Every structure is written in C-alpha cells, then in structure tokens.
Amino acid sequence: MTILHIFRAKLALLVALLLISTSIATASLDDLDNIVVQGAVRDSTDAVIVGANIRIRNVGTGVAKSAISDDEGRYRIMLYEPGDYLVVANADGFMQWQGDLTVAIAGRTVSLDITLSPAGAADHVTVTSSTPSRIDTSRTVTGDTITAHEIEQLPVIDRDPLRLVFLLGGVADAPLTTSDLAEEGRGQFVRQTPEEAGLVSLTGAPATSNNITIDGLDNNDDRAARERIVLPPETIAEVQVITNQYAAEYGRASGGRINIRTRGGANTYSGDAYIYFADESLNANTYYRNARGLGRVSQQQRRAGGSFSGPLIKGKDFFLAGYERVHITDSEEVRAQVPLQSNPLFPLPAPNQPALPGSPVGMLIDEIPTPEERHLFNARADFNFSQSQNLTLRHDLLRGANRRGFPGGARLAETILFEGRNSYSLSGTHNAVLSPRAVNQARFQLSRLTPRNSPRIASIGVTIEDPGRVVAGAFTGSSSSPAFAREEKRLQLQEGLNILAGSHQFKLGADIQLVRSSFTDQFATGGQYTFEDVASFLDNNPSRFVQRFDTESRASNDVAGLFIQDEWKLRPGMTISVGFRWDNESILDDRDNFSPRLAMAWDPFGGDGSGRTVVRAGFGMFYNRALLRTLDDFSLGRTATTIDSDIDSGVLSVVRFPQPISDRSLIGRFGLKETEFLRRISPDLEVPYTTQTGLGVERQVASKMIATADYIFTRGAHLWRETNVNAPVLPSEFDSFTDYLLSRDFDNRPAPGGGRPITATGADIVRFDLSDNTSSTP
Structure with a gap:
C-alpha cells in the first residue's frame, strides 16, 4: 500500500470519527486552546439558584455560548x-x-x-467590567x-514570533x-550550527527535546529538531510556552512545549498591509570587517x-487570510581562471580579462546575483454549527x-546550490460539547515538508586543479x-474526551502520527571528473572519477501516544x-515508554477568592x-555504493x-x-527521556505584573551519543597512551599490500620520543 493510500485511508477514518463524535471519544482535549468560565449562581442571601440561564457572547464575533446552573447552582x-465578552x-x-x-x-x-x-422595579442589573486574575490557581503546568x-x-528581528x-x-x-x-x-564563513541542534532550551533540557505545535x-521538522514553518x-493570537509539562496530555518532548495559537476572523471586515525595508546603511559594521578596513x-x-x-456569515462563520513575501538581495563575485x-x-x-602571455588560462570576473526569496500564505476558517x-x-x-550560500571565487555560476524550504499543511479541529460535563475534540493534519540544497542543473561536476582551481x-x-533533497x-490524528465527575476532571486521549521521511x-x-591541469581537461584525460549510487534513505515512523489524567479539586484552592502516559516510536524497538505525571496547584489564600497566588x-x-537525522545518517550506507578511480x-x-x-x-x-x-546503530537504542521535579510560587503583584520563583531539577537519560567500538584498549599496566607509546619500539615494516602501518617513511622500526634531544635512531 502506498503512502498516499495510507493517508487517504486514515483521513477517511478521521471523517468517520468526526461524524460519530457525539457518541464515541478517545483522545486529548488540549488545555492550551480553550478557556473555561465557571462559577456559581446565588441570590442575595447566598442560596444557590438552580436552573439559571448563563449566556456569554463574544463582542467581536457575536458567537454566544450558554449553560444552565445545576443542582448546586454551578455552571461551566x-x-x-x-x-471581550458580555455575560x-x-x-x-x-x-x-x-x-x-475580558479574557486575555x-x-x-x-x-x-x-x-x-x-x-423589582428595575429590569436588570449591570455590573462593571471584570478582568479576572492573570493567574490560574487550578493550573498545574x-x-x-x-x-x-x-x-x-515588541520589536522582533526577522518578524519571527518564536524569538x-x-x-x-x-x-x-x-x-x-x-x-x-x-x-x-x-x-568569510562561520561554522554553521549542526542541523539537529534545536532552537531553544527550556528549563535546562536539551534544545532538541521540545515539541513545537500550531x-x-x-509543527516539527523531525529530522532537524526545529519548527516546520x-x-x-x-x-x-498567542505564543504559549509550557516549560514543565506535568500534565499527561503532553508528549513527544522531554523538554517543553511551544504552541502557536492562530487568530480567527471577527464580525466586521478588517485588514492591514505592511512594507518593511532594511539596508546596510542602517546596520553597524562588524568588528572583524572594521579591523580589516x-x-x-x-x-x-x-x-x-x-x-x-x-465574517463568512455574520455572527456565525469567519475567516482570516494572510500573505507575506520576503526578498533579500545579495550577490557574489566569481573570480576564476578558465581555459583560453x-x-x-x-x-x-x-x-573576460586579458590573459598573461603564454598562460593557458585567463581570468573570468563576474558579479552573480544570489537573492533569497520566500512566499508565505496561510488561511483559517471557523464554522460554528451550533452552541x-x-x-x-x-x-x-x-x-x-x-x-545566498554561494561563495563565488573559483566556482562558476552554474555551481550555485538552490537552498530552500517548502512546506504545506492542511489541518482541522472539531469541538463537540456532548453534555454540560463532557467535551470531545477531534483533530487532523496533513503536512508535507521538502527542504533542499540542490544543484541548479542536471550535469556532471568538473574540477580543474591547475594552474588555478576552477x-x-x-x-x-x-x-x-553534501547537496541534498x-x-x-x-498524517496526524487526535481524538479527545474531557469529562467532569463531581470534583474530578478526567482527560483521556490518543495522538497518532504517521511520518514518512526520505533523504x-x-x-x-551525477558523476564528478577531476583534471590535474588545463591540458588534461582539453584532452579529456581525467585524473579521477567519482560517482555514487542508491543514496536515498527512507524512514517510516508510526507514532502513538496514549494518556489518562485526573485533575482532582481536593478543596477550594x-x-x-x-x-x-505511554509513547511509542515504531522506528525504534523500544516499547516500554511509560511515564507517570504528578502535580499540584495550591492557592494558600484560596478562601478570600482573590486568586492572586x-x-x-x-x-x-x-x-x-x-x-x-541521526537515524538517517547511520542507515544511509546500507544501500549507497561508490565508484572511485582512486580506489x-x-x-x-x-x-x-x-x-x-x-x-x-x-x-x-x-x-x-x-x-x-x-x-x-546499536540494536538496543532507546528513546531519550528526562525526569523533572519542580517547586515554584507565582504571585500577581499588580494588574499587569506577575512575580514568579521556580526551582526545577532536570535529569536526562538514554541520551544518544557516538562510541568508537574499534577504539584501542589501553593495557592495564599503563596510565595513558603516551606512556604506552614511549615504552617500546613499533614494527613499521611494509605490509603485504605495500603500505607501512604507522608512517610512510623508510624506517622499519618507529620509536616515540618526547625528550628535548630527540634520538636520530630509527
């Protein structure tokens, strides 16, 4: 069965689940997305009122939600x-x-x-606006x-909100x-960050261990440990950061989670446009360029x-669409000695420059444009079928x-590598309130990411070494x-259920992802020819030929995460x-990834109702x-074959x-x-994990000021590293390899193939000597 067929089959399964979501629910209702307004309705004598109708309407969209107070006068x-809402x-x-x-x-x-x-005489009572505390005293993460x-x-460099x-x-x-x-x-090149280095470190965990979502x-690039888009x-609308994700609903991250929550449309048409321009005249020069004049x-x-x-339909359905184009001008100079x-x-x-008398080459000087350009489009539509x-x-x-990675110099214009990232995704979220005490959420996503750093032409590669390398x-x-594609x-599927039962709130769910990667x-x-000099090139007489075959690696990773969680309101405050939680990554033979979670949120002043601590x-x-990336690098050689004239x-x-x-x-x-x-790759390689323990206090000291103090302990286990299984073993009687090398002479006679095992010099015996007056004895 092809990947496309698998995707279609799973998408059909999701549609079926959406249609029956009013009777079956099996996965996570993520508390990063929604807001819960709850309380009690009482009369002036503090007696509860049963059957009161509470209606909350969004001022911007006109969408309203309502509830009826229960036998205890409570609503949710x-x-x-x-x-901004009207209650x-x-x-x-x-x-x-x-x-x-106002909910911020x-x-x-x-x-x-x-x-x-x-x-009484008055028709209604209107109270002043209410802005709740910025601290949620029931939130355990x-x-x-x-x-x-x-x-x-806030000013953001490159307009990247993740910064x-x-x-x-x-x-x-x-x-x-x-x-x-x-x-x-x-x-002038600075050594680049490794591809899988990650973006940020949250509370001391590795930067490769975060889960980035939209x-x-x-929204992860599972090869590069960074965002997809x-x-x-x-x-x-918001950038939400979970530094310690003690809730069991959070998975695929041994560090933290960064969620980007997108905006939706409102009941009135609105838009904005912008143009940003930057020029080197507005920049400071660098230290090293100043030093070189x-x-x-x-x-x-x-x-x-x-x-x-x-609005698509006023008071009901809404849309938002955005577009951005980025263009960065750049150029590089080619200065290559090409054959006459x-x-x-x-x-x-x-x-295009005069050649020296008798020289077989002349100078080619050319200015090559090397721009960078990106186009980004995104759209969102919200459909409110009912309350x-x-x-x-x-x-x-x-x-x-x-x-812009083209260095110019001795490389001709056709050797430019086209770097870029193309990304496509289609996603949906369906919320269904099954009853006043049960909410179901279903999600799906189809995405395709295609990074590349590829040649601009389909051709062989040619290098001429002398008199000037080109x-x-x-x-x-x-x-x-290497260049790569x-x-x-x-394909991601989520289904979720959230159930209230007395003072307990149960969450149970699953997150299924089918990831198919090729590198x-x-x-x-395409083949590479090397010529010692111009004459060899003109005579079609290469000194070396290299070509590689079957260099594509494919990886399939079926991801499953299952969890169950109970949030128990033990008492007010x-x-x-x-x-x-249980997590599984099929690409590794590691199936016992069970993780317990325990957390507490305590308002020491819960009795006064302020909710500020x-x-x-x-x-x-x-x-x-x-x-x-790590698994691909180790598995690529299973199929790759090299033909090399040097071999x-x-x-x-x-x-x-x-x-x-x-x-x-x-x-x-x-x-x-x-x-x-x-x-x-070690056959017993396991998924890395961390254990985290934390204790902290959060206090709202003013309407727009919060003070926090946290102690967090993070310990990593099963972290991946390379080990040289062929490393030499130090004899037990020596403290270091230096002592061992100085202790004896070593045989350096030619091997059967003609080469010498230690050094290419003619000496049959090699002695290591660190004294000031080195012996001339071989």
Whole structure:
C-alpha cells in the first residue's frame, strides 16, 4: 500500500470519527486552546439558584455560548478564544444580571460567581467590567503566554514570533547557535550550527527535546529538531510556552512545549498591509570587517504582506487570510581562471580579462546575483454549527529559494546550490460539547515538508586543479557537507474526551502520527571528473572519477501516544493532577515508554477568592521523539555504493568524459558498498527521556505584573551519543597512551599490500620520543 493510500485511508477514518463524535471519544482535549468560565449562581442571601440561564457572547464575533446552573447552582462554559465578552444571567423571579468580561489569555480557567437580585422595579442589573486574575490557581503546568498585544508591540528581528520566547524565564539559546552572528561578507564563513541542534532550551533540557505545535498540532521538522514553518505575527493570537509539562496530555518532548495559537476572523471586515525595508546603511559594521578596513556587507531586505479577515456569515462563520513575501538581495563575485581554449564536449565560459602571455588560462570576473526569496500564505476558517459544535480549518503554505550560500571565487555560476524550504499543511479541529460535563475534540493534519540544497542543473561536476582551481558543472557539495533533497510527510490524528465527575476532571486521549521521511544525499550522484591541469581537461584525460549510487534513505515512523489524567479539586484552592502516559516510536524497538505525571496547584489564600497566588509542585517522566537525522545518517550506507578511480584505477578506462556511468553492471564490477566504512546503530537504542521535579510560587503583584520563583531539577537519560567500538584498549599496566607509546619500539615494516602501518617513511622500526634531544635512531 502506498503512502498516499495510507493517508487517504486514515483521513477517511478521521471523517468517520468526526461524524460519530457525539457518541464515541478517545483522545486529548488540549488545555492550551480553550478557556473555561465557571462559577456559581446565588441570590442575595447566598442560596444557590438552580436552573439559571448563563449566556456569554463574544463582542467581536457575536458567537454566544450558554449553560444552565445545576443542582448546586454551578455552571461551566467553554470558550474558544480570548477577547471581550458580555455575560448575561437570567432566572425566574430574579432581575437580569449583565456584566462585561475580558479574557486575555487562552488555556485558563476563569472563575465568575454571579449574584442575582429579586425581581423589582428595575429590569436588570449591570455590573462593571471584570478582568479576572492573570493567574490560574487550578493550573498545574508551568509556563507563560505571549499575547497578541505583546507580539504587535515588541520589536522582533526577522518578524519571527518564536524569538519572543527568550523573554520568558527558564528559556535559553540552543548550544552552538549562530543565529545572532553578523554576516562577514564574501569568503568569510562561520561554522554553521549542526542541523539537529534545536532552537531553544527550556528549563535546562536539551534544545532538541521540545515539541513545537500550531493550534495543538505538530509543527516539527523531525529530522532537524526545529519548527516546520513560522507564521507572520499578524496571524498569531498567542505564543504559549509550557516549560514543565506535568500534565499527561503532553508528549513527544522531554523538554517543553511551544504552541502557536492562530487568530480567527471577527464580525466586521478588517485588514492591514505592511512594507518593511532594511539596508546596510542602517546596520553597524562588524568588528572583524572594521579591523580589516572593510565597509558594511552590502544587503537590502524587503518584506511586504498583509492580512484580511471578516465574517463568512455574520455572527456565525469567519475567516482570516494572510500573505507575506520576503526578498533579500545579495550577490557574489566569481573570480576564476578558465581555459583560453574551449573543450567542445564541455564548454566553459570564456575569460573576460586579458590573459598573461603564454598562460593557458585567463581570468573570468563576474558579479552573480544570489537573492533569497520566500512566499508565505496561510488561511483559517471557523464554522460554528451550533452552541455545541464548531469546526476550524487551517491551511499553511511556504515556498522559499535561497542562493545566498554561494561563495563565488573559483566556482562558476552554474555551481550555485538552490537552498530552500517548502512546506504545506492542511489541518482541522472539531469541538463537540456532548453534555454540560463532557467535551470531545477531534483533530487532523496533513503536512508535507521538502527542504533542499540542490544543484541548479542536471550535469556532471568538473574540477580543474591547475594552474588555478576552477569548479564547473553541477556542484554537489562534499562528502561531509553534501547537496541534498529530502521530504517529510505527516498524517496526524487526535481524538479527545474531557469529562467532569463531581470534583474530578478526567482527560483521556490518543495522538497518532504517521511520518514518512526520505533523504537523498546528492554528492557525486551525477558523476564528478577531476583534471590535474588545463591540458588534461582539453584532452579529456581525467585524473579521477567519482560517482555514487542508491543514496536515498527512507524512514517510516508510526507514532502513538496514549494518556489518562485526573485533575482532582481536593478543596477550594487545591488541585491535584495525576496522570499516566505511554509513547511509542515504531522506528525504534523500544516499547516500554511509560511515564507517570504528578502535580499540584495550591492557592494558600484560596478562601478570600482573590486568586492572586499559587504554589505549584510536580514530578514527571517525559519521553522525547526519535530524531530522524541521526537515524538517517547511520542507515544511509546500507544501500549507497561508490565508484572511485582512486580506489580502483580501472574505472578511468571505462568512463568517457563528459558522460556519467549509466551501465549499472559496472556497479558490481567497481562499486564499493559504503557499509564497509560507515557507522552502525546499536540494536538496543532507546528513546531519550528526562525526569523533572519542580517547586515554584507565582504571585500577581499588580494588574499587569506577575512575580514568579521556580526551582526545577532536570535529569536526562538514554541520551544518544557516538562510541568508537574499534577504539584501542589501553593495557592495564599503563596510565595513558603516551606512556604506552614511549615504552617500546613499533614494527613499521611494509605490509603485504605495500603500505607501512604507522608512517610512510623508510624506517622499519618507529620509536616515540618526547625528550628535548630527540634520538636520530630509527
């Protein structure tokens, strides 16, 4: 069965689950998305009122939700987004009660008690606006939220909202990051951060161990341990950071979680447009360029876009769409010595500078544009079928191409590598209120990510070494840093149930993901010819030929996460959360990933109803996801084969410049399986995990000021590392290898193949000597 067929079958299964969600529910209702308003309705004598109707209407959209107070006078209403709300309460024999409610942050529980007055002369009672405490004293997880207002007002470099997470406590930059280093210009390169280094470290956990989501659905690049796509700030409502995820509903992260909650439309049409322009004249010069007497790196950046939102059906259905284009101008200079004569089998551009007398080459100097361009489109639609059911659909699309990695110099223009990330996703969330005490949530996502760093042309690669090195044709990188093309497909299904039973709130759920990844190492796959000098090139007489075959690796990872959790309101101001989770990554033979979770939230002043102080404590085990980059690197050599004339010189007698090898029978004759010298994966490799223990206090000291103090202990286990299984073993009688080498002479006589085992010098005996007067005795 193909991947497409699997995706279609699973999507059909999800549609069926959505249709029957009013009777069956099996997965997570994520508390990062919704807002719960709850409280009690009483009369002026503090007696509970049964059967009161409480209606909460969103001022911006007009969408309303209502509930009836139960036998204890209590009500509970789930809202889908922060905003300004009008609350209306009615009961027979009582005046109508109206109040304004402002909810600033999603993923919170808001307490709102209502007191109704007996019916009299007045038709209704209106109270002043209410802004609840910014602290949720029943919330057991630790984290914070960056609101839409903060995203709009705070300056963000590159307009990347994820950079704002560094304003929060417990957040640190990833090790080896180069994200904030200045550009030094042509020919000056800083060693790049490893692909799988991650983005941020949350509360001391590895930067590769975070789960990045959009509206609760996966937004990870499982190979690179980074986000798949970043949305423009205009389309984002909140950036939510969970630094200690003690709730059992959170998985695939041994560190923390970053969730981007998107904006929806409102009851009026609105839009905005923007243009940002940056020029090197507005930048400071770098230290090293100043030291070398160089000016600023020439560069211009243009960023333009906008968003538009409004109602599809007023008071019912809404939409929001956004678009952004980024264009960064750049260029590099080619300064290559190319042959004066042309090879008709592989023509090179002619030199444009005068050649020295008697020289076979002339200088080619050319300015090559190397721009970067990205197009980002995203759209969201919200459909409110009734007070108990709504559906949100979202589409994200990214297209990017980047030539700025081209170094110029001796590489001709056709050797430019096209770098970029294309991403596509379609997702949906369906909420169904089954009863006043049961809520179901179903989600799905289809996504496709295609990063690349590929040649611009389909051709062989050519290198001429002398008198001046020049690289032409298709450039495919090096064996350590190859050109590549990869694809990551994902189908994600979530189903969730949230049930209230007395003072208990039960959550149970599942998260299923089917991840299909492919990686193609393009180094030398089209064939590479090397010539010692120009004369050899003109005579079609290469000194080396290399071509690699079957360099694609494929990885399938079926991910399953199951959990059950009980949040028990032990008494007013005290919530205990107990949960249990099981995670499975099929790509590894590791099936016992069970993780307990225990947390507490205690308001020491809960009796006064202020809700401004909370003490939190928790313990949990958290399993990370499998990093596909590591597994791909170890598995690629299972199929890859190299034909190299440096290994078997007979190759040069069968290849004909400028043709690559197309006869696969030559692979069996000259090919060398790369499994003979590549690394291996341990058969008992396990998913890494952390154990976290925390204790903290949070206090709202003013209307817009919160003070927190936390102690967090994080311990990692089963962290992946490389081990040299062929490493030499130090004899027990020596303290170091230096002592061992100094203790004896070593045989250096020629081996049967002709080479010497230690050094190529003619000495048959080698002695290591660290004294000031080194002995001349061999």
